[in-house]
Amino acid sequence: MNIVVCIKRVPQTADAQVxxxxxxxxxxxxxxxxxxxxxxxxxxxxxxxxxxxxxxTITAVSVGHPDTEDTLxxxxxxxADTAIRIKAEDFDELDGYKTAQILKTVIEKAEFDMxxxxxxxxxxxxxxxxxNLAQLLGIPHATLVSSIxxxxxxxxxxxxxxxxxxxxxxxxxxxxxxxxxxxNVPRYASLIAIRKAAKKEIAAVGQDDIDKDALVLNTxxxxxxxxxxxxxxxxxxxxxxxxxxxLADMLNEKGLI
Amino acid sequence: MAEILALVEHRQGSLRDVTFELMSCGRKLAENxxxxxxxxxxxxxxxxxxxxxxxxxxxxxxxxxxRFKDFNSESYQQALxxxxxxxxxxxxxxxxxxxxxxxxxxxxxQLDIPSSTxxxxxxMNDGGLKVIRQMYEGKLDARVRFRESPSxxxxxxxxxxxxxxxxxxxxxxSSDLKAAEPQHLKFIEYLEAAVGDVDITKADVVVGVxxxxxxxxxxxxxxxxxxxxxxxxxxxxxxxxxxxLPKDRQVGSSGKTVKPKLYIALGISGAxxxxxxxxxxxxxxxxxKDPDAxxxxxxxxxxxxxxxxxxxxxxxxxxxxxx
Amino acid sequence: MNKxxxxxxxxxxxxxxxxxxxxxxxxYRCYQCGKCAGTCPWFPVGTYDFPIFRLPLxxxxxxxxxxxxxxELAAEIDKIYRCVGCEACVDQCxxxxxxxxxxxxxxRLLVDFGSYxxxxxxxxxxxxxxxxxxxxxxxxxxxxxxxxxxxxxxxxMEFLYFSCCISSYDxxxxxxxxxxxxILQKAGISFGILQSEESCCGEAIRRIxxxxxxxxxxxxxxxxxxxxxVAKVLVNSPHCYTSFKNDYPELGVKFDVLHISExxxxxxxxxxxxxxxxxxxxxxxxxxxxxxxxxxxxEAPRNVLRSIPGLELLEVxxxxxxxxxxxxxGSGGLWMEWDKDERIAGVRVTQLIDTGADVIAVxxxxxxxMLEETAKSxxxxxxxxxxxxxxxxxxx
Ligand SMILES: Cc1cc2nc3c(=O)[nH]c(=O)nc-3n(C[C@H](O)[C@H](O)[C@H](O)COP(=O)(O)OP(=O)(O)OC[C@H]3O[C@@H](n4cnc5c(N)ncnc54)[C@H](O)[C@@H]3O)c2cc1C
Ligand code: SF4
Ligand code: SF4
Numbered sequence: 001m002n003i004v005v006c007i008k009r010v011p012q013t014a015d016a017q018v019x020x021x022x023x024x025x026x027x028x029x030x031x032x033x034x035x036x037x038x039x040x041x042x043x044x045x046x047x048x049x050x051x052x053x054x055x056x057t058i059t060a061v062s063v064g065h066p067d068t069e070d071t072l073x074x075x076x077x078x079x080a081d082t083a084i085r086i087k088a089e090d091f092d093e094l095d096g097y098k099t100a101q102i103l104k105t106v107i108e109k110a111e112f113d114m115x116x117x118x119x120x121x122x123x124x125x126x127x128x129x130x131x132n133l134a135q136l137l138g139i140p141h142a143t144l145v146s147s148i149x150x151x152x153x154x155x156x157x158x159x160x161x162x163x164x165x166x167x168x169x170x171x172x173x174x175x176x177x178x179x180x181x182x183x184n185v186p187r188y189a190s191l192i193a194i195r196k197a198a199k200k201e202i203a204a205v206g207q208d209d210i211d212k213d214a215l216v217l218n219t220x221x222x223x224x225x226x227x228x229x230x231x232x233x234x235x236x237x238x239x240x241x242x243x244x245x246x247l248a249d250m251l252n253e254k255g256l257i
Numbered sequence: 258m259a260e261i262l263a264l265v266e267h268r269q270g271s272l273r274d275v276t277f278e279l280m281s282c283g284r285k286l287a288e289n290x291x292x293x294x295x296x297x298x299x300x301x302x303x304x305x306x307x308x309x310x311x312x313x314x315x316x317x318x319x320x321x322x323x324r325f326k327d328f329n330s331e332s333y334q335q336a337l338x339x340x341x342x343x344x345x346x347x348x349x350x351x352x353x354x355x356x357x358x359x360x361x362x363x364x365x366x367q368l369d370i371p372s373s374t375x376x377x378x379x380x381m382n383d384g385g386l387k388v389i390r391q392m393y394e395g396k397l398d399a400r401v402r403f404r405e406s407p408s409x410x411x412x413x414x415x416x417x418x419x420x421x422x423x424x425x426x427x428x429x430x431s432s433d434l435k436a437a438e439p440q441h442l443k444f445i446e447y448l449e450a451a452v453g454d455v456d457i458t459k460a461d462v463v464v465g466v467x468x469x470x471x472x473x474x475x476x477x478x479x480x481x482x483x484x485x486x487x488x489x490x491x492x493x494x495x496x497x498x499x500x501x502l503p504k505d506r507q508v509g510s511s512g513k514t515v516k517p518k519l520y521i522a523l524g525i526s527g528a529x530x531x532x533x534x535x536x537x538x539x540x541x542x543x544x545x546k547d548p549d550a551x552x553x554x555x556x557x558x559x560x561x562x563x564x565x566x567x568x569x570x571x572x573x574x575x576x577x578x579x580x
Numbered sequence: 581m582n583k584x585x586x587x588x589x590x591x592x593x594x595x596x597x598x599x600x601x602x603x604x605x606x607x608y609r610c611y612q613c614g615k616c617a618g619t620c621p622w623f624p625v626g627t628y629d630f631p632i633f634r635l636p637l638x639x640x641x642x643x644x645x646x647x648x649x650x651x652e653l654a655a656e657i658d659k660i661y662r663c664v665g666c667e668a669c670v671d672q673c674x675x676x677x678x679x680x681x682x683x684x685x686x687x688r689l690l691v692d693f694g695s696y697x698x699x700x701x702x703x704x705x706x707x708x709x710x711x712x713x714x715x716x717x718x719x720x721x722x723x724x725x726x727x728x729x730x731x732x733x734x735x736x737m738e739f740l741y742f743s744c745c746i747s748s749y750d751x752x753x754x755x756x757x758x759x760x761x762x763i764l765q766k767a768g769i770s771f772g773i774l775q776s777e778e779s780c781c782g783e784a785i786r787r788i789x790x791x792x793x794x795x796x797x798x799x800x801x802x803x804x805x806x807x808x809x810v811a812k813v814l815v816n817s818p819h820c821y822t823s824f825k826n827d828y829p830e831l832g833v834k835f836d837v838l839h840i841s842e843x844x845x846x847x848x849x850x851x852x853x854x855x856x857x858x859x860x861x862x863x864x865x866x867x868x869x870x871x872x873x874x875x876x877x878x879e880a881p882r883n884v885l886r887s888i889p890g891l892e893l894l895e896v897x898x899x900x901x902x903x904x905x906x907x908x909x910g911s912g913g914l915w916m917e918w919d920k921d922e923r924i925a926g927v928r929v930t931q932l933i934d935t936g937a938d939v940i941a942v943x944x945x946x947x948x949x950m951l952e953e954t955a956k957s958x959x960x961x962x963x964x965x966x967x968x969x970x971x972x973x974x975x976x
Contacts, residue, residue: 011393012525013466015547015702016709017717018396027393033705035694074694097365097372119358124392127353127374131362140331140441143359144511158448160511161268161355162502166448167328170547180511182498188657189695191595191645191686197693216404218371222387223400227551233543233559240566240751241574247542247558248574255573256462256519256540257486471699472917546715566751569956 001056002048004107007040009064009071010123020224039118043179045186047116047197048079057081059110063099064088069202076197077189087206095219096128097155104136105210115176119144130178141176146183258292261495262346265298266356269447272306275352277420280313282413283350293536297340299333301326312423316430324436330359331439339434340369346408352413361412371403372410377417395528395551416533450504454491462488463517465508467496469524469564476501482572493531509534523564527552593640602685609675610636616669616679621906621924628922630662632669632679644686660686661697665787665911666869671902673704687789703858703915704790707797711779712745718776724754730761733772735809741771744817746945753945759972760816760840765976767852777804780899783823787911802833816840816968818870818944840870840968841943842883848887855974860890865939867904881943884967890975894935909946925954933960940964
């Protein structure tokens with residue numbers, strides 16, 4: 001089984017302060033920490049589990065700026081065999097579709113049975129790249145995958161639908177799977193693997209290899225802004241004891257406890 | 258002006274709520290653009306669905322085929338691409354659902370039509386098509402402009418356009434497009450996630466925990482608190498991913514929808530996938546350290562502080578009150 | 581999948597070299613006598629097997645965090661993060677081997693590749709993002725002092741009071757900073773704070789293995805000190821103390837550091853502070869590792885307590901001074917959650933309570949938080965207080 005995994009380095013914003021920068025179209029990045037996108041970690045782990053099961057190689061690909069190499073090295077240490085960075089700096093503004101077109105030019109040259117991506121990136125939340133890519137490569141895809149069993153030339157998958165329901169499908173290989181978090185437990189990298197990864201070449205691909213003019217940009221960010229406040233909770237303030245007192249009284253008055 | 262298309266979504270023999278939301282959105286757009294809304298209904302024996310949608314659109318285009326009974330991204334894509342080619346709509350609306358996420362980006366790439374997913378609002382004028390989408394885990398919104406194109410594809414987030422009664426009289430048109438046998442993807446069945454002994458959808462008080470709880474060990478404290486106020490413990494998806502609670506306790510778009518009298522959100526950021534499952538609660542209280550956490554936009558009452566400080570204090574106060 | 585191989589296959593000189601490069605000194609001097617493991621606080625915990633006497637040998641063979649099996653590897657990495665850096669083992673080793681620095685060498689390699697526990701990652705991330713492990717905005721760093729008229733530090737003032745992230749932000753531990761400020765004001769000491777210019781000292785994350793973020797905050801602090809011509813820094817956290825005193829000089833900066841217990845003890849001796857209200861309680865003092873064992877400050881905090889009228893000072897016989905048992909909060913331990921029956925703090929709380937004390941006294945915000953929370957979770961309602969809080973009750 002040869003597997004390609006697409007990954008992205010993203011700012012970790014869940015409990016950080018996110019501010020719009022002076023261009024109004026991007027965020028202030030200096031004070032943020034960057035790491036592997038959450039669902040991509042599960043995509044990688046899924047690939048490594050299959051490799052452990054039935055051999056083959058894993059190629060990790062990312063469209064990203066130079067510091068993406070750090071993330072790719074991490075991915076190598078966790079089980080990928082080779083890594084390719086596509087130089088984001090060569091391609092101006094990107095959206096999901098343009099990223100997919102760029103990935104396609106690189107991945108179509110590789111031999112693969114499966115492609116794994118995360119189901120969405122936590123920065124731009126496009127949910128696009130994986131499916132766009134499958135379509136451009138002319139292979140079938142499944143999104144929100146929460147379980148995969150590989151059979152002969154085909155895979156049995158479960159997709160997560162709304163309301164706690166799962167959809168059970170069969171899909172022929174090669175195929176692209178955009179995986180949901182929780183499909184497995186991502187692993188640590190061992191020191192041996194880390195040392196090996198530190199020495200590996202990371203291939204870089206840029207505008208010399210990809211025809212920039214053939215790429216289409218579908219959407220552009222015009223403005224980033226703090227979401228308008230539609231409803232706002234009444235905030236209790238004070239020490240934990242004070243706020244608890246107020247809250248408990250309110251609950252008591254309303255007969256909720 | 259060319260028409261607006263909106264895809265009807267149904268599952269296991271029922272129309273899904275998102276369908277009516279798309280129709281609301283589509284009617285609004287059609288009115289502004291002075292054009293018509295066509296509901297595209299792919300299914301089998303769909304008479305009842307068409308009846309239910311009669312007032313919602315100007316036209317219902319029905320593609321009836323055994324193979325459309327259950328969603329299959331391959332056969333749906335194949336049929337929809339033909340519909341789009343022949344109808345030339347200005348905008349095709351699809352729900353941002355597990356179906357839409359598979360369908361829309363594939364259609365966009367296949368037909369070379371610009372697409373955008375997970376849109377909260379949509380606006381079309383001389384400047385072209387613009388949408389509002391969320392970024393950075395709900396902390397910022399973006400206004401996004403599309404490249405100029407005769408046709409666009411958009412998936413709309415659920416809950417953004419409330420379903421409304423329509424006052425239209427739809428003309429029902431059967432299409433003679435036939436479904437092709439899918440080559441690559443075979444739908445097998447729907448599976449219900451296993452149900453445990455606690456049914457969070459039936460409780461009057463639900464205590465929701467999120468990643469702010471940090472460690473499995475701390476779950477005991479929440480269980481104890483919930484027990485004390487006669488509630489049950491539910492959670493966000495990362496808690497299920499970490500296997501600290503079973504899947505049937507997950508609240509949200511891919512979990513359960515709860516509407517208790519009281520929902521207490523502890524260390525939950527308020528991602529829309531979570532709030533989709535709890536915003537119908539009568540009273541919502543949120544405890545989160547981050548004053549900018551989106552959950553405060555859903556809650557009625559909020560406490561901006563460390564839950565590990567608040568919870569014990571709250572437990573003590575409630576014990577006091579009970580005595 | 582269990583791929584147990586024989587030892588010979590697992591030996592990896594390259595890992596050994598990498599560990600040596602990262603500061604794992606002295607590994608060849610170990611003769612596996614086991615004294616270190618006997619004094620390590622995990623030994624009395626008793627439910628977690630932590631044979632650290634094998635660590636130097638494992639390091640010399642390059643056999644650390646190197647299993648190919650996913651679950652075994654996870655257990656090995658968990659082990660590397662069990663060490664709370666109390667240095668009890670360092671004191672015992674007949675060959676002067678520093679076990680925690682071997683762990684730290686391994687951690688550095690892991691942190692560089694993001695291969696360490698998520699909970700610690702988020703701590704490092706917060707320190708990088710906002711300069712404190714709590715994840716609160718910088719602007720709120722001086723909120724504890726809002727109503728106290730504590731001036732902003734200006735050149736010419738005698739002391740910069742550096743109040744530690746925990747005592748600046750934690751709603752409970754804030755009262756330590758407030759007590760310190762109150763006492764200094766009463767004694768007429770010239771001091772100020774640097775508010776949002778201060779960052780975390782970085783001691784904990786350096787021990788977690790994040791050298792990069794440590795350097796970031798350390799440089800931010802030293803340049804803030806230089807900008808404001810700070811010559812003497814007063815701290816209430818032994819972790820800030822040890823970091824400023826033993827680590828910051830590597831960055832080529834010069835300033836004096838004083839732990840609050842030393843200064844308070846001097847002020848009492850000189851008569852500048854007169855504890856006159858009774859504090860008629862039996863108080864047991866817990867020696868924080870970073871203050872006692874690591875910096876030889878044993879008497880100053882005791883002097884402060886002894887000066888308080890009515891206070892009866894108790895000791896944990898056999899486990900005080902250099903033999904004090906860690907609270908478990910060092911080197912990232914404050915953020916780790918181990919199973920309930922696998923907690924170092926549990927051992928220490930029991931020892932402290934067994935002295936018959938009414939109050940547990942500490943001189944460290946980490947110990948305060950750890951011991952207080954553990955005592956509570958064990959169902960004890962004994963108060964845990966910082967010596968500054970007790971002194972404030974007696975002299976303010
Ligand atoms: C297709 C899809 C479907 C999904 N379906 C669901 C679903 O059904 N249900 C669901 O829940 N999620 C779902 N998700 C995931 C969702 O996007 C979010 O990732 C998730 O809801 C976030 O969970 P959280 O709030 O627990 O964690 P986070 O977003 O990490 O938030 C943790 C919060 O805790 C706060 N916090 C941290 N420490 C403390 C403390 N000591 N005291 C107080 N507050 C603290 C932080 O400020 C933060 O706001 C889905 C995602 C996808 C892509
Ligand atoms: S005490 Fe020193 S010599 Fe003895 S086993 Fe421990 S490290 Fe080795
Ligand atoms: S420093 Fe403390 S916890 Fe770490 S190994 Fe030594 S005795 Fe054990």
